[in-house]
Amino acid sequence: GIQVEQSPPDLILQEGANSTLRCNFSDSVNNLQWFHQNPWGQLINLFYIPSGTKQNGRLSATTVATERYSLLYISSSQTTDSGVYFCAVAAFKAAGNKLTFGGGTRVLVKP
């Protein structure tokens, strides 16, 4: 099946810093979503971005489908940005369009 690798696995930031999280995937996809898992375990949908670039406040994401990677940018980080960020993809060839998740990037923003 499709492989999804996220980097870095852990990231410690000072409040106000910018950062880039990366998601590499091994096959063509027709869905890519970024999630933020909050301390209560909820998956908050950040972006649905199978291709192109989107922005939502301090967060933006870019997916280059032909090169099989996506980037999530966090600008002017805040302590509330702490948590685990997951990338999930659905392979173009997947029968039921299941999402395959990466291992996540654990972000800690220090005040």
Place this chain on the structure above:
Amino acid sequence: EPEVTQTPSHQVTQMGQEVILRCVPISNHLYFYWYRQILGQKVEFLVSFYNNEISEKSEIFDDQFSVERPDGSNFTLKIRSTKLEDSAMYFCASSDRQRGPYEQYFGPGTRLTVT
């Protein structure tokens, strides 16, 4: 904004007991999914469901698991005889289509603890 809801938010059960996790997908969605996340691990796909049939299931989804859409609004996951290793967060998701670009909307999850 429409959202997926799940009940209960947290369930504690004894090993060997049956549990039913409930989900209410977004009302005009036709495709439904269950995922689980063991503490500290990645989220894993369990099953997808459409038109009252399982579309795809993972190796995890063995005979102890079943899914059902008992009425026009609910989507349930049943674990017949729970094991300690079933302790996890279970997420329900729904989408309005299955082919082409689409987005899956996730519920807040049910934390299942098996003792």
